[in-house]
Amino acid sequence: MENIFDEHLIKFSFEGEKAITWDLLKRFGKVYKKNQIIIKEGDASDEIYLLVKGSCYVAKTMDNAYKIMNIIHEGELFGEMAVFDEKMRSATIAAREEETVCLKFPRNDFIEIFRAHPRWCEKIIREMGVRIVKMIGEL
């Protein structure tokens, strides 16, 4: 069965980033080369990614070229709109550094993580809130 909520996920859902061990990386980790496409605009897929190392471009196709719209940094989630049944990818995501590492979760596993441990969600929310306040201060 594909979406087994296994021991690595249970540990991750309780400990968050502290539980990003070799076992978890082996099961969900993906390493991308610089400029390698991770998500392609227009594709239908529902995986959610947590960027563990490196950074990523967010790009949109305009006039047959990719235009950079944004940068994703370590610790940020992307593709998370798939949780809300938006399966058509709205932008292309590509690795910005030579060894960019993501945890790639199938949608159901990701939802199980949230169900199992909302405290981890709270930590993500807090980090996002702090980042938003800090970035607005820098604008």
Next chain:
Amino acid sequence: MVTLENIYQNGQVKKFKKGEKLFSRNEMVGEDAIFFIKQGLVKLLIFKKDRTELKIYLKDGDLAGVAEVYADSPRVTESICDSDVECYIWNKSNFILTVSMIWELSLYTIKSLSVFLKIINSEFVEKENIKF
């Protein structure tokens, strides 16, 4: 069935007229901490260092005021009703407690912050072309 609407209904309903503020920049987060917009349009104004303004519009179903609550920060935006607005308002501790217990609400909050973060992130990026 538990829906987000059901959850939000535990907040206090409050109506605002067009032009009224939900909160002002630099004010401390008070008892009215989190605003779930039931109906209407809210304009968030961010004042940039170059003296221009970034406007972000929130509509029915959106959340306002979450970032400052979790960052323990004064308000960083000016929040003005762009139409008559009806909100469910939550105090800080109730919201944090409910998020920690109801995964649907925490996911929705993450979605809301994620959209906001993407808008802010994009302000820092040179919109140049690239080849993959």
